[in-house]
Amino acid sequence: MAGTAALFAAVLFWASRRFAVHEDPRIDTVAEMLPGINCGACGFPGCRQMAEALVRGAESGDISGLFCPPGGGDAMNEIGGFFGLDVGSEKQTVAVVRCGGSRDAAPSRTVFDAAQSCALQHAVHAGRSGCPFGCLGCGDCERVCPFDAIIVNPETGLPEVDEQRCTSCGKCVVACPRDLIQIRPVGKTRKHKRVWINCRNTQKGGLAKKNCSVSCIGCGKCVKVCDDIVQAITMDNNLAYIDPDICISCGKCVGVCPTGAIAATFPAVRPKPKKKEAVDA
Structure with a gap:
């Protein structure tokens, strides 16, 4: 038995040396x-x-x-x-929440008396405001962030991203059942100026605005003003989208949006109203 054990030990030693992965x-x-x-x-x-x-x-x-x-x-x-x-x-990137439906802009219409989970509510419920595309505010994104870089504001009910802590790991993107969070470039300038459509609602204008006062209504004004500059905005299924790789963050689209559905990290100047032409008596 001792000899057999010694033989097996020798075979195992040879095999470990012969097939070792360096x-x-x-x-x-x-x-x-x-x-x-x-x-x-x-x-x-x-x-x-x-x-x-x-x-x-x-x-x-x-x-x-x-x-x-x-x-x-x-x-x-x-x-x-x-x-x-x-x-x-x-490119330096950061997570961006694409929903402006705060409690003021999208007042609560219903109450969901169950587990506070965005995934669960999305599966069985349209949301407190009735918008089937808006943020549910249950904090699934906040719970999965390993860097404490995203926190749901208790006053607005919307997640807010701390750019200093965000590493663009994408966990919040996966956790959001409504595809509201996107990893976007921080901006092309030193001040990290960037612009994005702060809405994901593809419903027609009247229905979208019924549930949220700052929803995109698909009017196309932003597309028209951008077409004269860089053509960074496109319209698809009643919803505008700003391509961050083309956008120069001029902010002109922010000024012409009638509902305030376009967000920016800088104060954009709204265009002055045109003077009425004098009517000859």
């Missing part, structure tokens, strides 16, 4: 440079897998297509310096 020690080094929060914003399940991808990319001489949003430029520059490679440039 891991690149650089993976551990790179993993330590990453935040280690395993948020998945980079497109990989965790930081370990991201580190493995970076090492593979370094072997081929190009890691410019890989980026860690929570670590940002500092972490990527450190990793690039470690490999002696250019990490390229990545």
